[in-house]
Amino acid sequence: MCVTLGNAQQAELLRQRIANAEGELQTLREKLKYLESTEHTPQSFCSSDRLPQDEDKSTTDPATPSWKWTLKEHEYARYGRQLILPSIGIAGQLRLKSAAVLIIGAGGLGCPAAAYLSGAGIGTLGIVDGDTVEESNLHRQIAHSTARINMKKTDSLVQYCQGLNPEVCYIRHGTHLTPQNAEDIVSKYGIVLDCTDNPTSRYLISDICVLLQKPLVSASALKTDGQLIVLNNFPAPRGKPEGGPCYRCVFPKPPPPDSVTSCGEGGILGPVVGVMGVLQALEAIKVIAAGMDTPQWGPCTPSLLLFSASGSTSFRSIRMRGRRPDCFACSASSTLTLEELKSGSLDYVQFCGVAAPINILKPEERVSALDYHKLVRENPDMDHLLLDVRERPHFEIASIPGAVNVPFSTFQMRGTPADESHPDWLPATLSPSAPIYIVCRVGNDSQLTTQKLKEMGLDRAGQRFIGDIKGGMRAWKQEVDKTIPFT
């Protein structure tokens, strides 16, 4: 179906975009005016307690008695709905106000987490991210906007949160967390939220939180599932069994790199990652409001919360053990130090492994996208089979004309029984010597499938060519058809 916007609709869209841009300009002008008139640091924008309109005007007016309550007048209005909860109260609100929270990752988890922490009146909110906003982020990273594509994510998220609550002091760390900068950044905060999306960061963040004794709220989400756990809570010194487990206690070994799927490849449903980010904010608020600075703060029973949008039970909670007596990071026998971490001798990338590009086929088993295209164009009646092994949703978005879809996962499930020499997807009309070309997303699964089909005997001892299209659909888009939406 082809949908074309009429001129009137296009004009209306443009009017809306201009209005948005003008609103954004206005915000930027106000911010610039404020920054020019006040002392500031380049990375932070802390308006609370400093804006002139926040001055206690009553002291200059003898007819009005001076303000004698704990919070400022407007704070009772802003936080009133949560103040009256027994679990918050004035004491909890003051703890939130004096808390410094670090959010690492300004994406699908970090956006909702930052929004709710900002709304709750956290004193200082630090945000770490080195990326810029991309269009593919917007379906789940709700604090960013179409107008802010290409803006640094930290700037975009702070801009959003400032609109929500200008009382909070926002600190932007527009870089990725590394072993070298981790101590400097994390040491300024009281509690950390891991809102990143890869194992390498998770181990680094956990290690620095153990070394600096910070509680850590960790969450992840992929496809339709999510998980959440509060780690290092409470953060007793290493070797003390009353301290909460760290990420290494729960996951001593990283998953095999080939099994790690990113949101880019595996997909992610926006509300799923949103739910997990909101829960991270909730757990942080609970820990802070309960009193991280009180003698009552002590051992907690850790539990891993699992969320599934596709299962019959949405939420499940699994009680976890405490610290591992032999944990690499938090046990008494751990030799991990800040110096060692900073020196770079702990190679997190190597520890987690890298999914290397596969290169298992011989050159003669591979054709370029351009060569295949030429072959088919010059021999339109060529008897052959083009097998597209991407998962069905990818295939349904766009495919090469004539391709037959058999998802890679079906080959992984199959054994190699004898009757696999005539699998059901193989057209009966295909001649026994007709070649089979295999294409996938980026050219890895296609190589594995080529091997698999040969193991199944489909190459008839070399009588039939079986090979893949080098670089998959990504190469097809680059070399042959630029209109293909690459997903």
Ligand SMILES: [Zn+2]
């Ligand atoms: Zn541990």
